[in-house]
Amino acid sequence: NSGPIAMGIWVVLLNFNEFVNYVVWYSDADNRAPIWCDITIGLGGQVGRLAAVYCIARFLANIVSPRATAITRQDRHRRALHDYLMSFGVPFLIMACHVVYQSNRFAIQRGRGCLSTQFPSWPTLILRWVWGPVFAVGGMLYSAYTLYRLVRHRRNFSRVVAGAHSALTTARFLRLAALSMSYLCIGVPLTLYSTVLNIASSGDYFDYSWTYFRSTWHA
Template sequence: MGVWVVIANLNEFVNAVVWFDNAADRAPVWCDISLSLGEQVGRLAAVFCIARFLADIVSPRATAMTRQDRRRRAIFDYLISFGVPILVMACHVIYQPNRYGIVRGLGCTFTQVMCWPALVLRIIWPPIFAVGGMLYSAYTVYRLVRHRRNFRRVVAGAHSALTTARFIRLAALSISYLCIGGPLAFHSAVSYIETSRRYTDYSWQYVHSAWKLEPVTINEKLYVADLSN
C-alpha cells in the first residue's frame, strides 16, 4: 500500500506543479506514464489484501503458516496489488477515445467512452475491492469483539509475524482507509458514468475514430475540487 501512496502523491504533485495555471500539451511522455500507473485501483487492491490477511489471522480456521503458505500468500497479494492494476491500465486502450486529456490545474487525465469494456475493465474494480475489504474488515472486527478477552491468544494462534500491537495498528490503518476510500471509490465510479454522458455500443473503430483528429483534449477551465457535497 505504501508504494501506491507514494506513487499517487508523486504523480499528483507533478501534475499539479506543471499544469497549475495552464493546459498546454507540454509533456506528452509524462502524461503517458502518469496515466499508466493505476494507483487508484492499486491502493484499494493493496488494502483489500491487508484486510484479507487480518481476517485470516482471526479466523477459526487459522493454522500455523508454513513457508510454502507464506509464499502462496505473497504471490497472491502481489498479483492482486500489482497485477490487477497493471492489467486494468493495459486494457485502457480498448475504450480510450483519445491519447489523453489535460485539464488546467489538474494535469493529465483519462479519456474514455462509456461502454461495456469501460465498465468491466476499469470502473467496477475500485468498488469491488472496496466492498471486499469492508467485508473482511467487518469480519475481523466481529471476531475481535467476540473474542476480546482472548484477543492475544487469537492473534498468537495464527503463528504470524504480527504482534498484538502491530495487528491493531494494521487493522486501524486498513479500516480507516476503507472508511474514506470506499465511499470515494463509489463516488468516482458514479462520476465516471455521469461525465461519460451516455452509454455507447462498443466498436473499436468508433471509439478510436478521434485518435488522429484529436489525440489530446484540452480543458482550459480551472479545475477546483468541490468538497461541498
Template sequence: MFDVLYPLFSVFAFLGFVLALIPLPWHLQAWNSGTCFYMVWAALACLNQFANSVVWRDDTIDRAPVWCDLSIRITMAASVGIPAASLCINRRLYQIASVKTVSITGAEKRRSALIDALICVLFPLVYVAMQYIVQGHRYNIYEQIGCYPALYNSIPMYFISMMWPPLLGCVSAVYAILALRAFNARRIAFSQFLAPSTSSAVPGLTASRYLRLMALAVTAIILTTPLGIFAIWLNLTATPVGPWVSLSDTHFMFSRVEQIPAILWRGDRLLVIALEFTRWAAPATALVFFAFFGFAVEARKNYALFLGAIATAFWRALGRVVSRGQESGFGHGVT
C-alpha cells in the first residue's frame, strides 16, 4: 500500500536525530545532565523510527528479529525517558531558582548528575524490564511503521506501562510551577547565580538559557502528558480490556510475531491515530529542542567555532598535500 508520508517522515526523523545532538557538547560543559539525557533519548527515538520507516516502508517481512527486539525496547524506554528528562530539567531549574548560595561544590554537581542518571537511565531500564509482565508476544510489525511493542491490553498494563508518561508529566509540571514562582519571587537577585563564568553557581547557564530551558520543559509537558492521557483513553475505548489470568496465560505463544499490512491497520481510524502520534512524537520533541537551542547566540558561536576548526583542518591537510607534491616533483627533477 502506498505511503503518502514516505519519505517525509523518514527525512524528519533523521533530521531530528542529527539536530537533537548538535547542542550536546556545550550542555555537557554546563553540567546540564537532564538536558543531555533529553537530547540522547530524543535522538535515539528518532534514529529508531527512521530505521523502521525505511526498512519496512512497503512490507512486513520479519527480516531483522534482533533489531526488532532492540527497537521495541528503545520505543518503550524513550516513552518514559523523554518525560523523565523533562522532569529533571524542571527539577534543576527549581533548584537554581531557589538556591541561596553562589557556589556549588563539585560533589554537589556530581550528586545532582547521579540523581538525574537514576531518573533518566535506571528508571527507563527498569520500566522496560517490567513490560515483560504485560507483553503478550514477541513484537508486531506494521507495514510503513516497523517494529512495535505487543502489550496485552489488561488492567495491569495501565499500571505497569500506561500511567508513567502522564505521571512523570504531572510531577514535572509541579516542578515547573515551583520554579516559575521562585524565579518570579527572586528575579532581581537572580542574575548573580546565572553567569557564563566557571566561578558561578551554574557555569554556562545564562538567564536567556534558563528561560529557554523552562520553555522547553513546559513544551515537553504539553507534548507528552496529553499524549499519554490520550493513549490511555484510546486503549480503554478502541479495544476490549482483557482479563488478567496469569503470566503463563499472557505469554501463551509468546514467540510469535504478528505482521500487519498497511491496508489492514490503516482501515482502523483509532489505530492510525495511535501509531502516527507515537512515531511523530520522537521527531517533534527533537525538533522542538533544536528550535529552542539551535539558533541561540551560543549555538551560533559554536557553529562558527566548529566550521572554523573544519576549515583550519582542511587547509592544513591541503598544505601538506601540496608540500608533498612539491617535494616529489623536486626529487624527480634531480634524477
C-alpha cells in the first residue's frame, strides 16, 4: 500500500497548498506570508506525484513478472522503504538543491500564490527539470509491461496475481493498474510538454556562477 498511500498524501498536500495560496492571494500579490512561501515552494509535489505513480507501476509490474516470487514481510518492508524514499525523499532532495539555481527567494502571483524561481542554467536542467520526465517515462514503461502481461495471461491472470501472495485481489490489482495507467496517459504528455516548454522559453542559458546567481538573490 506504500505507493497508493504516498500518492494520496501528495494529492491532499498539493490540493491544500493550492487552496491556501488561492485564498491568501486571490486579489493581490503582497508578501504577507514569507515563511509559508518558503515551505510551499520546497514541497516538490509535481515530482512527488509522478514518483508515487512510478512506484505503483513498478509494484504491479513486479507482481506479473515471470520472475515473481511469494512476497514476504521483509519484501514488504523493503518495498515500503523504497517507495517512500522515492516518493518523498527524492522530491525533497530535488527541492533542497533549488538553492543552487534559485534566482529569488520566491515569487508571488495573484491568484496562484507562492511560486519558485530559477535561472536557466545546466544545474536547473539536471537538478530540476529532468526528473518529472524520468519518473513519467519509467512509470509508463512499467505500465506497458504490466499491460502486456495482462493481455498475454488474461485467461489465468487471477492465478498470476495470487501466486505473488501480495494480498492483492485481481479486482484491486486492476483498479491500481487503471489508476496508474490513466494518470500516466495524462501525466506523461503534460510533463514532457511542460519540460520542453520550460527549456524552450527560458532563453539563453547562463554559464553557472554561484557568485553571480547570489548577487541577484532577494526576497
